[in-house]
Amino acid sequence: MTTLVLQNPLLTATETRPKPTLPPHNNITTAGGSAQKRGTYYISCAGKQDDYHATLKALNSKGRFPRKSLGQHYMLNSEINDQLSDAADVKEGDVVLEIGPGTGSLTNVLLNAGATVLAIEKDPHMVALVRERFSSRDRFKVLQEDFVKCHVRSHMSSLFQSTESLKSSAGYAKVVANIPFNISTDVVKQLLPMGDIFTEVVLLLQEETAVRLVEPVLRTSEYRPINIFVNFYSEPEYKIKVPRTNFFPQPKVDAAIVTFKLKQATDYPSVGSTKSFFSMVNSAFNEKRKMLRKSLQHLCTSLEIEKALGDVGLPTTSRPEELTLDDFVKLHNLITEL
Numbered sequence: 001m002t003t004l005v006l007q008n009p010l011l012t013a014t015e016t017r018p019k020p021t022l023p024p025h026n027n028i029t030t031a032g033g034s035a036q037k038r039g040t041y042y043i044s045c046a047g048k049q050d051d052y053h054a055t056l057k058a059l060n061s062k063g064r065f066p067r068k069s070l071g072q073h074y075m076l077n078s079e080i081n082d083q084l085s086d087a088a089d090v091k092e093g094d095v096v097l098e099i100g101p102g103t104g105s106l107t108n109v110l111l112n113a114g115a116t117v118l119a120i121e122k123d124p125h126m127v128a129l130v131r132e133r134f135s136s137r138d139r140f141k142v143l144q145e146d147f148v149k150c151h152v153r154s155h156m157s158s159l160f161q162s163t164e165s166l167k168s169s170a171g172y173a174k175v176v177a178n179i180p181f182n183i184s185t186d187v188v189k190q191l192l193p194m195g196d197i198f199t200e201v202v203l204l205l206q207e208e209t210a211v212r213l214v215e216p217v218l219r220t221s222e223y224r225p226i227n228i229f230v231n232f233y234s235e236p237e238y239k240i241k242v243p244r245t246n247f248f249p250q251p252k253v254d255a256a257i258v259t260f261k262l263k264q265a266t267d268y269p270s271v272g273s274t275k276s277f278f279s280m281v282n283s284a285f286n287e288k289r290k291m292l293r294k295s296l297q298h299l300c301t302s303l304e305i306e307k308a309l310g311d312v313g314l315p316t317t318s319r320p321e322e323l324t325l326d327d328f329v330k331l332h333n334l335i336t337e338l
Contacts, residue, residue: 073247074102075178080204080246080257081109087239087259088176088202090115097156097198099147099177099187104130106178111137118159120147148186156197173197178204181251185226188213188260192233195262201234202259207241210256214238223321225285229278231325232269234260269329277332284320284328291317292331300338308334 075081084106090096092114101107101119107130110117116139121127127144134140143155156173175198179187184205191201205213214236216227230236239257244250271277280299287295292309293302293316306316312330314323323331 073251076248077246081106084176085109088174095173097175099179101130104133120145122146172199175201181206184209195264200261204255207254207256210258219321225281228281228325234262236260280332288320304338
């Protein structure tokens with residue numbers, strides 16, 4: 001294990017000083033210990049360090065510093081990028097959607113694995129950087145867009161139609177991405193219902209979020225509608241923990257790799273209408289302290305809800321955080337039949 005120290009000019013600069021730039025990597029020195037001091041990032045990189053130097057060199061070449069407003073935290077450890085690719089089993093001929101390629105360290109791994117990569121990047125400077133870096137690769141395309149506002153289906157359809165080698169493929173793709181933590185929920189909500197396009201989604205998420213999405217615990221404040229959503233549309237799995245020391249700048253939390261194996265529509269829980277189902281789930285959790293016989297009164301009477309709960313095998317005093325996905329499905333189907 002080698003610990004690298006990178007001076008952070010932003011923590012010591014004032015607003016009246018010139019815009020700081022990253023120090024060249026020949027100014028980086030080794031140091032012992034893992035504590036964090038004011039004005040200094042301590043970054044531990046195990047194993048290969050190609051992405052450490054490549055990332056800093058790329059940022060320096062454009063005079064860029066990670067922007068907090070965009071949630072930019074760049075991966076410095078090549079092994080983590082390899083593990084992201086391996087988690088999705090990326091291989092020759094695959095089509096991969098990458099969200100926020102940054103300096104292209106993960107993109108490079110995906111391309112070297114033989115995949116065709118469509119990258120969506122919001123930062124125009126990073127778009128220019130990866131477009132230049134991979135200008136000689138004919139299996140790479142980057143679009144400057146805000147992912148949570150873009151038309152993923154349209155972009156993927158255009159990619160399959162425009163790329164001759166993909167026209168005869170099965171028409172499925174994978175998502176592999178190190179995404180900004182602040183858009184995690186939005187990305188999950190946007191991608192998981194797309195089992196007709198993607199077979200799996202592999203994301204590097206904040207560890208707390210990863211645990212909450214994959215291992216929901218009933219009867220806790222952390223159990224939310226997103227847990228019902230995730231398990232309705234996918235089979236999630238927590239893979240590995242990624243310490244915060246692998247990022248630049250170092251975030252305040254650790255991360256984790258999570259895989260979501262997307263279900264086909266025929267494998268979704270049987271409900272008459274997904275819109276009606278999730279509307280009921282959201283209504284239940286909007287007043288989660290109330291019993292369901294109270295929070296769902298706009299759907300039918302309290303007595304009818306109590307009877308439906310009894311028929312499902314649940315107490316008439318049940319609250320939303322006490323119901324599993326299967327419980328909600330059964331309850332919804334009984335209520336909609338009334």
